[in-house]
Amino acid sequence: MGTESDRADNQHHSPSKRAGSIRKRLPSSTSSPRQPQASPPKSPPVDIGVKTPNQYPPDRPIHQAQDSLFSSSSGWTNYRGFLNLSILLLVVSNGRVALENIIKYGILISPFEWLSYALHDPWRWPNFTMVVLSNIFVFVTFFFERKLESGTFSNRFAAWFYSILFTLHLGAPVVVTLHVQGNPFFAAGMMSLYVVEFLKLFSYAHVNYWCRCARIAAAENQTKSPVNLATKKDDRYTYPNNLTLSNLYYFMFAPTLCYELKFPRSPGIRKTFVIKRLCELVGLSFVVGALSQQWIVPLLKNSMQPFSDMNLGHCIERVLKLAIPNHLIWLLFFYVVFHSALNLIAEILRFADREFYRDFWNAETISYFWKTWNIPVHRWALRHIYKPMMRNKWSKLQASIAVFFVSAFFHEYLVSIPLSMFRLWAYYGMMMQVPLSILTDIMGGGRAGNIIVWLSLILVQPMAILMYVHDWYVLHYT
Amino acid sequence: MGTESDRADNQHHSPSKRAGSIRKRLPSSTSSPRQPQASPPKSPPVDIGVKTPNQYPPDRPIHQAQDSLFSSSSGWTNYRGFLNLSILLLVVSNGRVALENIIKYGILISPFEWLSYALHDPWRWPNFTMVVLSNIFVFVTFFFERKLESGTFSNRFAAWFYSILFTLHLGAPVVVTLHVQGNPFFAAGMMSLYVVEFLKLFSYAHVNYWCRCARIAAAENQTKSPVNLATKKDDRYTYPNNLTLSNLYYFMFAPTLCYELKFPRSPGIRKTFVIKRLCELVGLSFVVGALSQQWIVPLLKNSMQPFSDMNLGHCIERVLKLAIPNHLIWLLFFYVVFHSALNLIAEILRFADREFYRDFWNAETISYFWKTWNIPVHRWALRHIYKPMMRNKWSKLQASIAVFFVSAFFHEYLVSIPLSMFRLWAYYGMMMQVPLSILTDIMGGGRAGNIIVWLSLILVQPMAILMYVHDWYVLHYT
Numbered sequence: 013m014g015t016e017s018d019r020a021d022n023q024h025h026s027p028s029k030r031a032g033s034i035r036k037r038l039p040s041s042t043s044s045p046r047q048p049q050a051s052p053p054k055s056p057p058v059d060i061g062v063k064t065p066n067q068y069p070p071d072r073p074i075h076q077a078q079d080s081l082f083s084s085s086s087g088w089t090n091y092r093g094f095l096n097l098s099i100l101l102l103v104v105s106n107g108r109v110a111l112e113n114i115i116k117y118g119i120l121i122s123p124f125e126w127l128s129y130a131l132h133d134p135w136r137w138p139n140f141t142m143v144v145l146s147n148i149f150v151f152v153t154f155f156f157e158r159k160l161e162s163g164t165f166s167n168r169f170a171a172w173f174y175s176i177l178f179t180l181h182l183g184a185p186v187v188v189t190l191h192v193q194g195n196p197f198f199a200a201g202m203m204s205l206y207v208v209e210f211l212k213l214f215s216y217a218h219v220n221y222w223c224r225c226a227r228i229a230a231a232e233n234q235t236k237s238p239v240n241l242a243t244k245k246d247d248r249y250t251y252p253n254n255l256t257l258s259n260l261y262y263f264m265f266a267p268t269l270c271y272e273l274k275f276p277r278s279p280g281i282r283k284t285f286v287i288k289r290l291c292e293l294v295g296l297s298f299v300v301g302a303l304s305q306q307w308i309v310p311l312l313k314n315s316m317q318p319f320s321d322m323n324l325g326h327c328i329e330r331v332l333k334l335a336i337p338n339h340l341i342w343l344l345f346f347y348v349v350f351h352s353a354l355n356l357i358a359e360i361l362r363f364a365d366r367e368f369y370r371d372f373w374n375a376e377t378i379s380y381f382w383k384t385w386n387i388p389v390h391r392w393a394l395r396h397i398y399k400p401m402m403r404n405k406w407s408k409l410q411a412s413i414a415v416f417f418v419s420a421f422f423h424e425y426l427v428s429i430p431l432s433m434f435r436l437w438a439y440y441g442m443m444m445q446v447p448l449s450i451l452t453d454i455m456g457g458g459r460a461g462n463i464i465v466w467l468s469l470i471l472v473q474p475m476a477i478l479m480y481v482h483d484w485y486v487l488h489y490t
Numbered sequence: 491m492g493t494e495s496d497r498a499d500n501q502h503h504s505p506s507k508r509a510g511s512i513r514k515r516l517p518s519s520t521s522s523p524r525q526p527q528a529s530p531p532k533s534p535p536v537d538i539g540v541k542t543p544n545q546y547p548p549d550r551p552i553h554q555a556q557d558s559l560f561s562s563s564s565g566w567t568n569y570r571g572f573l574n575l576s577i578l579l580l581v582v583s584n585g586r587v588a589l590e591n592i593i594k595y596g597i598l599i600s601p602f603e604w605l606s607y608a609l610h611d612p613w614r615w616p617n618f619t620m621v622v623l624s625n626i627f628v629f630v631t632f633f634f635e636r637k638l639e640s641g642t643f644s645n646r647f648a649a650w651f652y653s654i655l656f657t658l659h660l661g662a663p664v665v666v667t668l669h670v671q672g673n674p675f676f677a678a679g680m681m682s683l684y685v686v687e688f689l690k691l692f693s694y695a696h697v698n699y700w701c702r703c704a705r706i707a708a709a710e711n712q713t714k715s716p717v718n719l720a721t722k723k724d725d726r727y728t729y730p731n732n733l734t735l736s737n738l739y740y741f742m743f744a745p746t747l748c749y750e751l752k753f754p755r756s757p758g759i760r761k762t763f764v765i766k767r768l769c770e771l772v773g774l775s776f777v778v779g780a781l782s783q784q785w786i787v788p789l790l791k792n793s794m795q796p797f798s799d800m801n802l803g804h805c806i807e808r809v810l811k812l813a814i815p816n817h818l819i820w821l822l823f824f825y826v827v828f829h830s831a832l833n834l835i836a837e838i839l840r841f842a843d844r845e846f847y848r849d850f851w852n853a854e855t856i857s858y859f860w861k862t863w864n865i866p867v868h869r870w871a872l873r874h875i876y877k878p879m880m881r882n883k884w885s886k887l888q889a890s891i892a893v894f895f896v897s898a899f900f901h902e903y904l905v906s907i908p909l910s911m912f913r914l915w916a917y918y919g920m921m922m923q924v925p926l927s928i929l930t931d932i933m934g935g936g937r938a939g940n941i942i943v944w945l946s947l948i949l950v951q952p953m954a955i956l957m958y959v960h961d962w963y964v965l966h967y968t
Contacts, residue, residue: 074748074869077843078843078845080832080846080847088849090849090852092852093851095573095576096941098580100948101580105580105584106583108814109583268552270552272553276555326593332582336579336586350558351560364553366558367554369559373569374568375571391552395552462574470582
């Protein structure tokens with residue numbers, strides 16, 4: 013400590029960089045006796061040049077002309093310590109709320125309750141049955157594509173056939189869920205799986221259609237370019253040869269929604285990578301469950317009253333109180349699904365494209381956020397909605413709105429049906445992104461844009477959740 | 491938005507920098523069909539090289555081998571968006587607490603109450619009288635220094651005289667405060683002023699003593715060096731000539747505790763600078779008062795019960811709840827005093843050394859924090875305790891402990907006397923800094939060191955405050 017004291021003391025006397033700016037303000041200063049270039053002992057008024065050992069030289073300068081660091085003229089910019097402070101204050105404020113919660117409610121987390129809930133009546137698992145039955149749609153698609161390849165049916169017939177098939181595919185879980193009225197969470201999980209399957213099968217049919225078109229075009233242009241030479245290179249991955257069940261099922265399990273005839277593959281499976289992702293998946297899922305049970309559930313129970321009384325101050329207070337755990341859970345959920353789970357599946361399937369998300373946390377516009385936080389869906393929407401619409405001469409705005417509309421539809425689909433409540437709050441939340449997106453584009457991004465992106469994430473979700481909870485309460489308890 | 495979509499889409503296909511690392515893992519990959527060097531259309535299995543306008547080329551690659559950004563192998567380091575997120579979450583969580591406070595208590599801020607409090611019985615202002623009377627000690631010191639200069643008294647006599655004078659100087663406010671039992675805040679303000687005066691007069695006497703020693707040494711070495719030539723250069727600022735009342739009173743008002751014969755002066759007074767600092771001083775002082783009245787006072791009132799019951803969970807909850815507003819007020823207080831007020835005084839007095847604080851927010855050791863947050867006191871302690879002790883062959887550790895001891899004494903002095911409670915909590919809080927300082931030195935600073943510095947600031951203060959409040963409660967209400 014002493015050595016540092018000495019060092020710090022020396023800094024008083026040595027002309028520091030920071031001190032420069034105020035000196036610039038001063039003229040070649042007759043008023044300031046200490047010029048930086050003259051820091052060794054100079055023109056001492058009383059000192060004798062011989063330092064007596066026990067006395068402090070009275071003329072050794074203690075003060076020198078310099079600005080305070082917070083003055084803009086000081087040119088100081090290093091405030092990184094305040095990042096640590098803001099994180100610490102965040103931990104302290106929410107640690108306090110967590111402690112208050114535990115004092116008030118005790119420990120509510122009970123994994124056994126989850127287990128007993130999940131294993132309740134295991135011979136009547138409608139959602140699991142639905143997942144198994146969904147394979148029927150995969151098989152139908154596969155055999156229909158084989159028939160299409162052989163020319164049995166026309167593309168026009170295929171369009172009608174797929175419209176009916178996909179309506180059935182998305183309609184069946186709706187009918188079952190509304191009929192069974194089971195656990196909304198399991199129903200939502202099952203329906204998410206159906207949506208993923210729909211997106212994948214749509215992509216599969218679309219790509220195979222492109223391949224047929226390309227084959228026809230190739231036949232017409234056969235004389236112009238030597239296609240067949242290329243075709244012979246790797247027969248397994250060329251058009252009709254890709255129509256195998258194993259190829260289709262690899263795609264159904266692969267962590268992507270866009271079908272390709274040949275996916276990039278990694279050379280092997282890294283065991284430590286698999287174990288790490290598996291531990292994250294199990295551990296963080298537990299944390300998400302625990303946070304929900306301990307923090308979200310009591311909060312929602314307490315929110316019933318103020319919302320039905322429609323006391324504005326209390327409503328805002330509830331939204332802000334829900335915002336913190338909700339956002340924390342959203343971040344954890346994002347990491348578990350898009351990093352841990354998809355990487356785990358990809359590693360096991362040796363699927364080499366791991367771009368499941370980009371740097372959405374730096375998003376300075378709403379549109380950049382939607383392009384980066386969920387790359388599988390973004391790629392699908394771009395490849396199968398946006399670009400085909402552009403090729404068919406729709407405007408960019410129309411194509412963008414179509415993408416948002418489809419996204420809003422599926423958000424609402426996955427919320428309204430499991431809850432058996434048709435309220436459109438999720439839909440409105442999604443459609444609100446269009447004007448917000450235009451706003452951030454006009455603002456030109458920057459830090460303010462990033463803050464708007466985060467705020468829309470932090471605040472819109474708990475508002476929508478509380479709307480559903482409120483309506484659920486009104487529906488079931490009044 | 492559309493243009494950005496296109497750009498984002500192009501990124502899929504162009505070999506990006508991020509994708510490099512996973513490709514390195516791959517051998518010269520027979521399994522991956524897409525090599526970055528071959529990104530333009532290459533060896534298409536079905537495509538014919540002629541793009542039909544309405545079809546999506548089926549072989550245009552959608553996937554490429556690449557790592558997820560959170561994987562360390564991706565080499566991604568840009569997470570600056572999360573800084574905005576943590577600040578936003580901080581605002582949301584504490585905005586919620588503020589809203590809860592207003593719902594619960596309404597608006598408690600009332601500047602008129604402060605005014606009526608301050609102006610209560612204006613003909614009996616003991617603290618103001620004490621401030622006026624303190625000039626006696628300044629005059630006594632001044633005339634005694636004149637006598638010392640002329641050789642009337644010896645240095646040995648001066649040591650005794652000053653010991654008695656400074657004991658009287660620090661003792662008088664104690665007697666008055668304990669006798670009057672007035673407002674603790676005004677008493678603490680008056681006593682702070684006495685402490686500042688003591689430090690300044692001590693420095694004044696010390697420097698003049700050095701000057702006398704230097705004069706004797708100069709007389710002995712007169713033949714060796716031509717001192718008198720130098721002395722003639724600027725007579726006003728050489729030893730006995732500095733002993734004027736105007737010189738002493740400039741020092742008494744100057745924003746420094748270390749006396750020098752000649753201070754660096756700025757060339758003029760910037761009016762806008764004065765107005766800005768004045769507005770900060772008034773505005774932020776109001777904010778500090780408002781935060782205290784609205785946030786701290788109800789919190790302390792509610793804290794009485796849990797502390798006297800000594801329920802550990804509740805106590806921790808109270809400390810954490812007090813920590814946030816307390817730290818916020820400390821930060822504002824720091825800014826108001828060390829930036830606004832001292833810069834304002836310095837600008838008016840054309841005092842050019844504005845280094846009232848350094849970058850304590852980046853402090854990675856406790857000792858660096860104490861060396862940077864309060865430069866006037868740090869300089870004084872270094873110049874008048876630490877260095878003289880070092881010259882008198884004390885060890886660095888002893889000198890450091892002496893500095894901490896003096897600091898702890900004055901902290902306790904300024905708390906115990908106004909409250910008329912002798913509890914030593916402030917003293918213990920200060921002395922705790924010595925082992926903490928050794929800990930952060932051993933740790934070698936870094937980010938963990940910075941976090942310990944902030945934590946000790948955030949948590950030790952509210953703990954000490956609650957201890958005093960608790961004892962005050964026990965003393966006055968049980």
